Amino acid sequence: MPETLPPDCVGLVEPRTLHFSDPLPLACGQSLGEYDLVVETYGTLNEEASNAILICHALSGHHHAAGYYSLDDRKPGWWDSCIGPGKPIDTNRFYVVSVNNLGGCHGSTGPNTVNPATGQPYGPDFPVITVRDWVDSQIKLADRLGIQQWAAVVGGSLGGMQALQWAISYPDRLRHSVVIASTPRLTAQNIAFNEVARRAITSDPEFHGGRYYEHNTVPRRGLMLARMIGHITYLSDASMGEKFGRELREQAYQFGYDAEFQVESYLQYQGERFSESFDANTYLLMTRSLDYFDPAYEFNNDLAAALRHAQCEFLVLSFSSDWRFTPARSEELVNAMIAARCRVSYSEIDAPWGHDAFLIPTPRYMDTFSAYMDRVAREIGA
Amino acid sequence: MPETLPPDCVGLVEPRTLHFSDPLPLACGQSLGEYDLVVETYGTLNEEASNAILICHALSGHHHAAGYYSLDDRKPGWWDSCIGPGKPIDTNRFYVVSVNNLGGCHGSTGPNTVNPATGQPYGPDFPVITVRDWVDSQIKLADRLGIQQWAAVVGGSLGGMQALQWAISYPDRLRHSVVIASTPRLTAQNIAFNEVARRAITSDPEFHGGRYYEHNTVPRRGLMLARMIGHITYLSDASMGEKFGRELREQAYQFGYDAEFQVESYLQYQGERFSESFDANTYLLMTRSLDYFDPAYEFNNDLAAALRHAQCEFLVLSFSSDWRFTPARSEELVNAMIAARCRVSYSEIDAPWGHDAFLIPTPRYMDTFSAYMDRVAREIGA
Numbered sequence: 001m002p003e004t005l006p007p008d009c010v011g012l013v014e015p016r017t018l019h020f021s022d023p024l025p026l027a028c029g030q031s032l033g034e035y036d037l038v039v040e041t042y043g044t045l046n047e048e049a050s051n052a053i054l055i056c057h058a059l060s061g062h063h064h065a066a067g068y069y070s071l072d073d074r075k076p077g078w079w080d081s082c083i084g085p086g087k088p089i090d091t092n093r094f095y096v097v098s099v100n101n102l103g104g105c106h107g108s109t110g111p112n113t114v115n116p117a118t119g120q121p122y123g124p125d126f127p128v129i130t131v132r133d134w135v136d137s138q139i140k141l142a143d144r145l146g147i148q149q150w151a152a153v154v155g156g157s158l159g160g161m162q163a164l165q166w167a168i169s170y171p172d173r174l175r176h177s178v179v180i181a182s183t184p185r186l187t188a189q190n191i192a193f194n195e196v197a198r199r200a201i202t203s204d205p206e207f208h209g210g211r212y213y214e215h216n217t218v219p220r221r222g223l224m225l226a227r228m229i230g231h232i233t234y235l236s237d238a239s240m241g242e243k244f245g246r247e248l249r250e251q252a253y254q255f256g257y258d259a260e261f262q263v264e265s266y267l268q269y270q271g272e273r274f275s276e277s278f279d280a281n282t283y284l285l286m287t288r289s290l291d292y293f294d295p296a297y298e299f300n301n302d303l304a305a306a307l308r309h310a311q312c313e314f315l316v317l318s319f320s321s322d323w324r325f326t327p328a329r330s331e332e333l334v335n336a337m338i339a340a341r342c343r344v345s346y347s348e349i350d351a352p353w354g355h356d357a358f359l360i361p362t363p364r365y366m367d368t369f370s371a372y373m374d375r376v377a378r379e380i381g382a
Numbered sequence: 383m384p385e386t387l388p389p390d391c392v393g394l395v396e397p398r399t400l401h402f403s404d405p406l407p408l409a410c411g412q413s414l415g416e417y418d419l420v421v422e423t424y425g426t427l428n429e430e431a432s433n434a435i436l437i438c439h440a441l442s443g444h445h446h447a448a449g450y451y452s453l454d455d456r457k458p459g460w461w462d463s464c465i466g467p468g469k470p471i472d473t474n475r476f477y478v479v480s481v482n483n484l485g486g487c488h489g490s491t492g493p494n495t496v497n498p499a500t501g502q503p504y505g506p507d508f509p510v511i512t513v514r515d516w517v518d519s520q521i522k523l524a525d526r527l528g529i530q531q532w533a534a535v536v537g538g539s540l541g542g543m544q545a546l547q548w549a550i551s552y553p554d555r556l557r558h559s560v561v562i563a564s565t566p567r568l569t570a571q572n573i574a575f576n577e578v579a580r581r582a583i584t585s586d587p588e589f590h591g592g593r594y595y596e597h598n599t600v601p602r603r604g605l606m607l608a609r610m611i612g613h614i615t616y617l618s619d620a621s622m623g624e625k626f627g628r629e630l631r632e633q634a635y636q637f638g639y640d641a642e643f644q645v646e647s648y649l650q651y652q653g654e655r656f657s658e659s660f661d662a663n664t665y666l667l668m669t670r671s672l673d674y675f676d677p678a679y680e681f682n683n684d685l686a687a688a689l690r691h692a693q694c695e696f697l698v699l700s701f702s703s704d705w706r707f708t709p710a711r712s713e714e715l716v717n718a719m720i721a722a723r724c725r726v727s728y729s730e731i732d733a734p735w736g737h738d739a740f741l742i743p744t745p746r747y748m749d750t751f752s753a754y755m756d757r758v759a760r761e762i763g764a
Contacts (some may be wrong), residue, residue: 028637128637188622188645189614195646196610198639199653203603205587221585228578229611232571237708240570246676253674255410255510257580257666261673263570264577271581284639291643292635294628323705326619 005068008084009076010042010091013067015100017107020140024102027130027292034116037141038063038100038107042083043091045145051382052147053089054138054174055079055098056155056162059230059286060278062106065098066091079156081361088369093382094151102137103129103285111281112213122281124210129285131158131293135165139173152176152376156358157325158286161293164333167310168295176376177310178369180317181358183329184303184336185294190324193233194287197226201280210281219280224271226283231270236321236354296336303336310337314344315372317365319357345372387450390466391458392424392473395449399489402522406484409512409674416498419523420445420482420489424465425473427527433764434529435471436520436556437461437480438537438544441612441668442660444488447480448473461538463743470751475764476533484519485511485667493663494595506592510667513540513675517547521555534558534758538740539707540668543675546715549692550677558758559692560751562699563740565711566685566718567676572706575615576669579608583662592663601662606653608665613652618703618736678718685718692719696726697754699747701739727754 005011018037025031040063045052055065057078066083068076083089083096100108103126111126118125142150153174155163160182167177186194201207204222208215232240244263259265299305314337318330327348337344349365351357357365387393400419407413422445427434437447439460448465450458465471465478482490485508493508500507524532535556537545542564549559568576583589586604590597614622626645641647681687696719700712709730719726731747733739739747 027635128639185628187619188626188628188643189617189619191628191643192610192614192622192645192649195641195643195649196607196614199610199650200582200607202639203607225578225582225585225607228574228581232574232578235571237569237571237705240574244570246567246570246573253409257510257584257670259577261570261573261577263574267574267577268581288639323619 005071008086009080010067010084013040013042013064013069013077015040015063015107018141018144020137020144022140024133024137024140026127026133028127030127032102032109032127035102035109035137036107036113037102037109037137039141040064040066040077040098042066042096042098043094045095045147046382049147050149050151050380051093051377052095052097052145052150054142054150054153055083055089055096056134056138056153056159057098057101058155058157058159059290060274061159062104063098063100064106066096079359081359082369088366088373089154090373090377093377097141097145097147099138099141101129101134103282103289105279105282110279111210111285112279121213123213124281126281126285128288128292130289131161131165132169134162134289135169138162138166139170142173148173150174151380151382152178152373154178154180155182156180157182157355158290161290165295167312167314168306171309171311174312175379176315177312178315178317178372179330179333181319181322181325181355182333183325184296184333186291191291193229194291197229198284198287200225200229201283207280212280218275220275223275223278223280223283224268227274227278228267228271231267233324234354234356236323236352238321239353242352303333304339307336307340307342310340310342314342316344316346317358317368318348319353319355320348320350321352322355322357324355387453390468391462392449392466395422395424395446395451395459397422397445397489400523400526402519402526404522406515406519406522408509408515410509412509414484414491414509417484417491417519418489418495419484419519421523422446422448422459422480424448424478424480425476427477427529428764431529432531432533432762433476433759434527434532435476435478436524436532436535437465437471437478438516438520438535438541439480439483440537440539440541441672442656443541444486445480445482446488448478461741463741464748464751470748470755471536472755472759475759479523479527479529481520481523483511483516485664485671487661487664492661493592493667494661503595505595505663508663508667510670510674512671513543513547514551516544516671517551520544520548521552524555530555532556533762533764534560534755536560536562537564538562539564539737540672543672547677549694549696550688553691553693556694557761558697559694560697560699560754561712561715563701563704563707563737564715565707566678566715568673573673575611576673579611580666580669582607582611583665589662594662600657602657605657605660605662605665606650609656609660610649610653613649615706616737618705618734620703621735624734685715686721689718689722689724692722692724696724698726698728699740699750700730701733701735701737702730703734704737704739706737
């Protein structure tokens with residue numbers, strides 16, 4: 001909790017819920033008859049509505065990207081390091097829109113919200129949502145907010161996939177796409193980690209086929225394991241080594257199976273905290289959405305072909321120690337962009353923090369990101 | 383199942399059980415009053431008993447390293463690629479001893495064998511066994527077999543740790559130590575993966591605090607998850623990509639959470655098979671033994687100091703794509719050996735198969751291993 005809000009913070013913020021009653025057709029063949037999207041906005045939309053930035057969140061993210069809900073909050077929004085006055089996404093210049101994705105568990109319609117057809121939570125009946133579906137829902141949001149063209153769509157990890165999909169699905173509706181720590185498609189290893197996490201959840205006896213709400217329980221153990229696995233893949237071997245090494249909680253080995261290395265209790269704590277706040281069905285959905293993302297798939301696995309109609313300019317950023325979505329994956333994407341004659345800037349940021357580096361304001365990252373966003377602002381006179 | 387046994391196979395083999403009734407003091411402070419070790423041997427011990435090779439197994443390994451139990455066996459022992467007539471560990475020249483470690487679940491005394499004090503399986507009362515304890519039990523085995531000095535102690539992964547510990551604990555009892563795809567100690571990331579695997583097992587309601595035998599059940603789901611996690615870390619991103627890519631079982635996405643990528647069903651199959659054949663308490667024990675291994679620990683974290691009294695010659699092999707125990711870890715070990723003025727040969731083998739590469743007979747690996755073992759044989763006139 002900050003004593004007073006720092007000057008480069010967007011300040012106290014409030015989410016709001018927008019209701020959409022036009023059906024949204026989905027990739028799976030079903031459609032959502034109506035739905036809510038929860039959003040936060042920071043900064044002021046200019047008269048031409050040309051200074052809007054859409055923030056797309058990652059697996060466990062949500063709409064609360066910056067600022068505080070109250071002075072009692074222990075932490076600000078998840079990307080407060082990058083959004084605020086004078087920060088890379090400068091709220092003195094941009095109007096920032098941050099949305100909780102469909103299928104999420106922070107207020108937007110998802111497995112833990114009520115299915116109007118039954119009066120019960122959707123649970124396992126909530127359809128699988130793809131990255132393309134999210135972008136289709138986000139364009140309804142843009143229409144609602146009167147934003148004809150985003151100055152930029154920005155996201156890290158799964159959020160970067162959405163920024164990429166925007167350029168493919170709605171080429172004239174964004175000027176810039178910022179794709180950070182992302183990949184044009186998951187590898188077999190990425191899918192494998194997701195599958196273990198899902199299996200941990202679905203094999204928890206408290207999962208009840210996804211209808212745990214009706215049993216007044218949650219698959220806490222499975223969700224905890226899923227988070228622990230995920231967490232390892234977000235960090236690098238080196239950063240875990242630097243943070244924990246082989247440090248023990250006690251003076252010597254205990255010769256038992258309770259957590260006795262610091263890294264063990266850290267992971268357990270992270271897993272437990274997550275299992276108390278995140279919805280298991282949403283975790284399944286988000287990981288499946290990651291698995292399915294593959295814009296080249298419909299273009300005979302030719303990523304350049306998928307990008308042929310993109311009109312926006314791209315910034316692609318990767319992090320040297322990210323072994324989840326390695327720099328090689330970003331380079332694959334950049335090479336396809338070049339082949340498709342897209343305008344693209346690319347930088348691999350040297351940072352030891354693994355995949356999570358996209359959340360950490362290292363100087364080189366902030367400078368690169370700020371310089372690019374400054375250009376975006378100047379283009380639109382903001 | 384082979385139609386006939388291949389000529390470079392050790393043939394049909396049989397395990398035997400050796401009983402030891404002298405107490406074995408353990409690192410944890412407890413001791414085992416009596417215990418069994420199950421072994422297989424291949425080849426013939428020469429008159430001087432100078433041609434014996436000890437094979438140390440890894441996490442999920444056992445004594446059945448080479449040959450077949452019957453012509454109906456689908457597969458030979460786990461290291462049949464390296465042990466047999468004309469193979470790197472040439473059974474025409476060497477007498478090979480392969481042991482199931484204490485705490486294992488393939489016949490040697492362990493959590494699933496009967497505690498003579500209670501008449502029930504040890505279960506969670508079985509003490510945690512360290513690498514040093516294993517080596518202490520293996521020297522009793524050497525004494526029993528009349529082997530004053532091993533021509534070589536050989537192992538991959540956790541087995542390599544034992545080969546290394548032999549050189550430290552009993553310098554004059556081995557001529558060569560062959561440490562393959564191993565590490566002088568686990569990193570925080572290694573420990574983290576082990577912890578998630580253990581947590582998957584212990585949080586399975588069927589675990590019953592390790593007393594599942596008494597409940598006529600096994601923590602199948604937990605063990606399956608543990609194996610799936612482990613399996614991912616044994617393979618490389620590239621080898622999983624080559625083997626499975628994003629290949630689907632059906633023609634198109636199913637938009638559900640059942641296994642639909644080939645890699646998912648492969649992992650599930652591996653996990654299920656493992657959960658039917660491996661003991662959960664042994665899995666806990668083996669991973670903990672990995673965590674604890676750190677010969678430098680008692681030498682103020684100076685690995686060279688730990689190696690100062692080693693007398694044997696070392697071969698250290700690593701594999702380029704092994705991200706579990708990277709070549710950098712082997713180099714750390716080799717540097718300490720050089721600092722301690724040990725004789726050491728080192729090669730990083732270029733192989734795409736990840737940690738599992740130590741089980742796969744790639745030409746460069748086999749040539750390097752064979753050349754070294756040929757020298758070992760010639761030294762002793764075998």
